[in-house]
Amino acid sequence: MRFLVAVSPFIGASLAARPFLDVADTGFTDYLTKTAEWTEGKLPDLQDIRALPDFEFAAKQVLPEESWAFYRLAAGQEWGYRNNLDIWKKVPLRPRFMRDVTDLENNIGIELFGHNFSAPFFIAPAGNAGHSDPERAELNFMEASGDEDILYTAALYATKTIEELDAVKRNDTSNGRQVIFQQIYTVDDLDITWTNIQRAVDTGAKAIVLTVDTPGSSVRVRGARHSGVDYPAASTRPHTWDVYDEIRARTDLPIILKGIQTVEDAKEALDRGVDGIYLSNHGGRQLEFSPSPIEIAYEIYRNAPHIFQQVPVLADSGVRTGSDVLKLLALGVRAVGLGRPFMYANVYGYEGVRRAIRLLKNEIIQDGWNLGISSLEDLNPNLLNVKSLEQNVHRVTC
Template sequence: MRLSTVALLPLFRAAFAARPFLNEPDTGIEDVLGNTPKGTLPNLTSIVGLPDFDYVARHYMNLSGYSYYRNGAAGEWSYRNNLEAFHRIRLRPRVLVDITNIESSLPTKILGHNFSAPFFISPCARAGYGNAEGEKGLVRGASQGNILYMVSDFSSLSKPEIQAAKTSGQVLFQQLYVASNFTETQRQLDQAAAAGFAAIVLTVDSAADGNRHRAVRFGVGSADSEYTYFTWDYYNQMRNSTRLPIIPKGIMSVEDAVKAVEVGAPAIYLSNHGGRQLDGAPSPLEIALEIYEQAPYVFNRTEVYADGGVRYGADALKLLALGVKAVGLGRPFMYANIYGDKGVKHAIDLMKREVAIDAANLGVGDLKKISPTYIDYRPNYWYS
């Protein structure tokens, strides 16, 4: 007797729910790099994709440092969902399309600044855990690859040291955690402007400490651990107190995306803090889908950025297809920074190539013309 698909659905779900929790897929990396001595780095040319940097970091870094980068909130289901949400979206390739100039369409403007690709380095704290030179590798690698780097408020190096590592004309954005005391917030805003940052990336998804079990075990908890007073009125007060554009980072619902547009935010940043704050929060891809379905005009009214779980060129394309302007990557670049600027530049080059060849195979000849018609986001029970 043949069972119907509906009858089999519970079995499919149970099977996938029980599958191992993987950091990276099995693409042969263990066979090639598995014999690398602990504490040594394999040749950079052996890194063929961004997930490889996670593998290398896990075997090279001390456990507490790696755990700080890797950890997520509670049972880390949001962290896992950030990665897996992309596999629930199917691409809809077109063929017999001229894609020979796809690479020339990668350059992207972010808040009016020109960059070579539609992705950037997300703000991540404590680069010094992976490399003694801290954020210098991220700044220099971003410059060599001509992409945006958003500097963490909780960096290992001081803001002047980070600025000193810039090349002439390089644009950096500054992440900011707000203080409940506006006098302190004003000082932070003034400091960022004086330091030469081009925009403020305001973290709005960290009102309280993150419930991070993995981090607590190794004594590397949240950098920001206070209850913070923060409202839309406070956001507007900040905007009136600086010449720098302020981008709210951590939008997790269509309601807040619409509100940000209503108050005139110059851009919005879809993020769940890398799954590090609230376990059960939606992935940025799911947030982008919600906005597309319920308030698609948001993508036309303001620039929309998103990060969380992006590891492949195809992941970025799914966000770009929905209307996201530029895609952020955090952990992959922190792991790449183990190699310093050479590792960061290599990660940029890998991502650029994947975005280009995946777009070409999708039948997109001009990345600026990608649209929701290239994806299928109907429920897919095999990957629920």
């Protein structure tokens, strides 16, 4: 099996540091090879997917190399990406017992800008879902998130247009017509940006997610090996506060800045009237050694905790389990996004995306029970052992 072949040389070298296994061992490969009727290179049965990392293994089986590289790639030698996945183990939980937790099942919903969602996680904006389902692409994200009543944040560079996504909105969610947020990038020709914002407004998007963590194109070694995976060169001019001010003047929609990585930028965003901030290192795809979301959230918690009360704080990058979600929420994050897991799940189409959502909801409930909470309100930093975060936190006066 490709997975085992790839890691076996490292297992021998046990003198070195523990090898980095970017696909968690959920027992999936053992099961597939020993029990299930499965052939390498084929999609495993969807019912055999038991956790989000299983989707990664499944997607790798069937995606063309170029598409796989595009989804999986990260910046540089991928240390930021690795840290996103590894950091969780450095923040153990501190569960509390002898509490009535029976209500949690009905209490994992959240509110964002007056809209209600059934769970504290969302599908993060990721372009080109057509690699995993060429025909339906992001329509699966729209429909599965609508049916499961969670938020979808559509990427500007989606395979489907803003208008095509609007056309499949559900009308019967807890918000009535399905609520989505629209991600945008600014480009050199700001007229294009103004048009894109207007398209989002015209199709009823309920917030603009303005991605700010891409002032330059990035070193994407894994992607550079394949044609068609390179990004166009970015330019720095659109990523300035004066451009944000222009956007602010053009729309009444809430604006969420995506890609905030320091408490200083979080504070500045609030000072400038931003409606929400979104902690993210773009899944490690932009800057080598950029911080993971829990490190950013902790930096804010230690330096300016009031920020979590002032505006909704979203976060993503490396989130793969219910406990990852709970950890971010315990520090004050309101909603947590996932990018790659949903792109991988999309190789199964709508059913795959829906299963991913359900698996994660279930993990949040089960982990929440065992953590001792009866609602998301009960989450607080005392439920985390933050010793390791505390050792590295950056303290600032701002």
